[in-house]
Amino acid sequence: MKRDDAEILREVQKNTEMAMKAIDTISDKVYDDDLALQLSKQSLKYSEIHNRAMDKILEGKAEPYRTNNISQMMLVGGIHTNTMFNTSTSHIAELMIQGSNRGITDMCKALNHHERAENISLEIAKELMDFEEKNIERLKKYL
Template sequence: MDGNIEILNFIYQNSEMGTETIKHLIDITEKSTNEEFKNILYSQYNEYNKIFKDSEKMIKDRGHDPKDINKFQKITTYIMINMKTLTDKSPSHLSEMLIQGSTMGVIDATKRINQYDDADKDVLELANKLLDFEKDNQEEWKKFL
């Protein structure tokens, strides 16, 4: 498999995990009165979803099928979110979790961009868009700590 497909599948899976995680947190915070927090969740969900769809299209345009996150990883993430929010659903605690997730995203995206620096320009642009988005997310959640 070529580097373009490798990095696109990374973007696809990263943004898929982002949409799944935030969708779950939206459900958890549905009774929250912190509208600003919920609005940011919705905004980030929409951006992850856009990146997800863009990466899916780029993979298919190159004649491949995207690789979904495996079911075990999805279930594990779902359970971990439920455990970590069992006793504390506060915006501060959720922000800390989201910052940790985005930090992992920054590290992983940076590694992939460095590893596949010879990838097509449009692929690297999408990878950098994801990287910048993850960095912005880190900053956006800090105000709730």
């Protein structure tokens, strides 16, 4: 597997792991049943995309993304801080939209820095970005 393909797939793994962790952390603070269902569906799709990226990395005998515990702790701490005094549906939707925007930005950077990546890694990355954009549109109704 080419280095650029592996880097793109690792970025997909990182992005989806962060998204799943964020949803897992914020889920117990969601009191709107529709939003809770939306977040559960998102988590399931993130898991599917993550697994596709992992399968391709393992097929190519490349090194998978290793979770950074400090980043995970910062994410969880940031969510708890941001929801300490405000757990409104609107605020939670806003936080999730910000996370999706950050994910899109990180994927754009990865794609720009790894121009030699080929079809399958690009396809998975673009699927993730499209999914993030759809999530933003779906979450806007909760603002």
